[in-house]
Amino acid sequence: MVRSEFGSVNLGSLHEPVFRGNELDYTRQCVESGFVSSVGEFVNRFEDDLSKRYEGRCIVATNSGTAALHLSLLAAGVVPGDEVILPAATFVATANAVRMCGAEPHFVDINLSTLAVDPESLRKHLAQVCVDSSGTLTNRNTRRRISALIIVHLFGHGAPMKEILEAAGGFGLPIIEDAAEAVGSNSGGRPVGVSSPLAALSFNGNKIITTGGGGAVVVEEPETASLIKHLSTTAKLPHQWEYVHDLVGYNYRLPNINAALGCAQVEQLDHFVKQKRTLIDRYEKALRELDEVQMIREPADGESNYWLQTMMISEGHEISKILEALYESGIGARPLWKPLHQLPMYSACQRSELPNVESVAKRLINLPSGVGVLG
Numbered sequence: 164m165v166r167s168e169f170g171s172v173n174l175g176s177l178h179e180p181v182f183r184g185n186e187l188d189y190t191r192q193c194v195e196s197g198f199v200s201s202v203g204e205f206v207n208r209f210e211d212d213l214s215k216r217y218e219g220r221c222i223v224a225t226n227s228g229t230a231a232l233h234l235s236l237l238a239a240g241v242v243p244g245d246e247v248i249l250p251a252a253t254f255v256a257t258a259n260a261v262r263m264c265g266a267e268p269h270f271v272d273i274n275l276s277t278l279a280v281d282p283e284s285l286r287k288h289l290a291q292v293c294v295d296s297s298g299t300l301t302n303r304n305t306r307r308r309i310s311a312l313i314i315v316h317l318f319g320h321g322a323p324m325k326e327i328l329e330a331a332g333g334f335g336l337p338i339i340e341d342a343a344e345a346v347g348s349n350s351g352g353r354p355v356g357v358s359s360p361l362a363a364l365s366f367n368g369n370k371i372i373t374t375g376g377g378g379a380v381v382v383e384e385p386e387t388a389s390l391i392k393h394l395s396t397t398a399k400l401p402h403q404w405e406y407v408h409d410l411v412g413y414n415y416r417l418p419n420i421n422a423a424l425g426c427a428q429v430e431q432l433d434h435f436v437k438q439k440r441t442l443i444d445r446y447e448k449a450l451r452e453l454d455e456v457q458m459i460r461e462p463a464d465g466e467s468n469y470w471l472q473t474m475m476i477s478e479g480h481e482i483s484k485i486l487e488a489l490y491e492s493g494i495g496a497r498p499l500w501k502p503l504h505q506l507p508m509y510s511a512c513q514r515s516e517l518p519n520v521e522s523v524a525k526r527l528i529n530l531p532s533g534v535g536v537l538g
């Protein structure tokens with residue numbers, strides 16, 4: 164705990180969960196009924212609750228956001244030996260899900276103000292590296308098929324999907340939205356994650372709402388949702404007593420006890436978003452005097468959940484010194500994840516020039532962003 168003008172607040176971690184609703188009540192119901200695992204009423208209820216928030220789309224709840232991404236890529240038709248385009252500035256799970264399909268990540272640059280894939284540099288890069296050989300988009304350097312594009316809504320800010328769809332549209336690339344960080348965000352009056360047929364959400368412990376660990380796929384087509392649900396439950400064919408599986412499936416279903424936590428958290432989501440929007444205003448006000456600091460704000464046509472609250476430091480400052488000082492004061496601030504093309508397992512991957520990713524990695528600091536910061 165740190166004392167401040169706001170009283171006693173928790174600044175010690177980047178994003179702590181807050182349980183102030185029906186969490187204990189619902190999880191107790193699971194334990195008492197015995198339905199703690201992959202079947203139970205809270206899983207259905209959680210999916211229904213989410214569906215209402217995602218324009219009635221089908222929801223398949225999974226045991227992580229990574230699993231949701233993996234299943235989305237499989238449903239989009241990504242197969243071993245393909246390449247999938249994604250930004251180099253994202254959490255490592257986005258690229259891991261690509262490798263889990265036996266495909267190769269191919270990194271592109273971001274825009275300095277939206278922090279999402281930059282439409283203009285994407286268009287240029289695709290025109291440079293891609294050849295369209297009989298309806299198949301191919302990387303002319305590697306001869307591999309490029310089979311999908313993942314758009315990440317970084318820190319909860321809705322990416323400019325219209326511009327991105329226009330840039331990628333001519334190439335016929337299936338798009339998957341990594342909306343893991345954007346639960347509760349809107350863009351152009353619609354929930355972030357419904358601009359494409361498939362989106363992945365995360366309910367990990369550090370996200371805006373949590374199921375302990377968990378995720379979900381938001382799916383436009385009911386048949387695709389059925390396939391995803393089938394793959395998430397070991398591809399077992401329904402039968403009263405026989406065990407028959409018709410595909411290599413996964414144990415990716417969200418357990419009922421985690422869904423119970425999720426139901427209680429969804430009830431508080433709008434309140435959490437409101438609180439986090441208050442917090443960003445406080446940070447902005449407190450840091451207004453510093454010319455070297457700019458807070459990242461939501462896009463003009465969107466309402467962000469402000470999952471993580473971001474300071475951008477102007478060029479020429481040493482953020483390592485700032486991070487060290489914040490750490491010494493017990494404040495849980497964090498830099499951007501190391502850009503993915505700089506990690507050993509992804510350093511040989513295809514990529515465009517990445518000047519903005521590299522610049523942001525040297526200048527960005529995320530401040531403690533949980534609702535608990537407000538006390």
Ligand SMILES: *Cc1c(COP(=O)(O)O)cnc(C)c1O
Nearest residue numbers: 227228229254256343344365367
């Ligand atoms: C959290 C996150 C994931 C992965 O979610 P898990 O639930 O931790 O597996 C994927 N992508 C992004 C951008 C994330 O922030």
